[in-house]
Amino acid sequence: MTRILLLGFGAIGRQLTGLLQPEVSSGRWALQAVVRDVEAHEARGSLGVELHSNDGSHSNDGWRELVDRADLVVECAGVSAARDLGPGVVAAGRDLVLTSVGALAYPDTRAKLLQGPGRLHITPGAIGGFDLLGAAAEADGLAAVRIRTRKLAGSLVQPWMSAEEAADLRALRPGDEPKVVFSGGPADAIKKFPGNVNVAVALAWATRGTGDSATALERSLQRVQVELVADPDAELSSHDIEASGPAGRFRMRFESAPSPENPRTSGLTAISLAHTLRRVAKSAPV
Known part of the structure; x- marks a missing residue:
């Protein structure tokens, strides 16, 4: 079983979960998500995803244990979260699929995300070619x-x-x-x-x-x-x-077209992310 940890469970994460149901339903993949407010997300429905609370800190034992147990980590929480949490994922040797690619525009974050030992994977989001x-x-x-x-x-x-x-x-x-x-x-x-x-x-x-x-x-x-x-x-x-x-x-x-979860978010972002995740999962040593 491939264990996937989502950083964030907003519009993109929720739509992504629906797109990944073939893998989840078959038992090949298991999804967990790190969120700031578990109760708020559970009120909307967890969609079968195991939710864990994190206040944005990358130094507590619970956060490190979640990362260590994951086979792949998928960031879908925004540029700020990508900058705060992404480098620690890569430094722990875990592959990171980055949705908020804007984090790479910051030199300090870029250096940390690219230095390994974990691999960084970029999803194209709402554009292609x-x-x-x-x-x-x-x-x-x-x-x-x-x-x-x-x-x-x-x-x-x-x-x-x-x-x-x-x-x-x-x-x-x-x-x-x-x-x-x-x-x-x-x-x-x-x-x-x-x-x-x-x-x-x-x-x-x-x-x-x-x-x-x-x-x-x-x-x-x-x-x-x-x-x-x-x-x-x-x-x-x-x-x-x-x-x-x-x-x-x-x-x-x-x-x-807009995301079915949030009209302010492109629906193509989650679609592109699901495609990237399937490609990465096939090549990952899990």
Whole structure:
């Protein structure tokens, strides 16, 4: 039996649990989850997942025992949790499947996640086409990479915004002109919009090319350009990718339906995570 530990059991974790029912029902996989408030999650239904409480600390004995007993650890709790708990998982020699790829935009976290001895696995989330773009990058075939993400304005309101900025976004109505709320690099984007632009860092990871992963990713984070747009007419979240260089010119567009658990989260994220998890589980020495 493969023992999988989920870090977080929100919209992504709950949808993922449903997608993994073939493996769980057959007894091949067993799921546990670490959450801050067990009672709150049990009130919604645990879906057969064994829940454990953790206040975010990575130093208590209970947390270390859960990690030691797991064959695979899957982070689906957000960038902050990925930064706090992910490095300890890798340092304990456990494979970590990272959903909140934005954690890699922080140099200190990136170094810890990539130094082992556990292996880090990246899920592409709400976008794809990484095989093609990755191959082009490895051949030094990309000179420019850009991603434009469009979302409903209400989902882009952030705590750091002034009252006026937040009100301007909430006031957008269908038919109004879309509003660019961010333009720049993935590292700055993930700090301002941690729940909205993990895909940008995932794109940088996919197009990092060859060489030392940390160094290559740093270069890629400088190359990738991000534009985040509040679109009052957006029915679905969309991601437009443009890449060009000696290998050619590439354009890709992805529109993902919302998660059945939370309309603010892309449903494709859990679908992509389930696919990544099955691939990793096949190759893991469990």
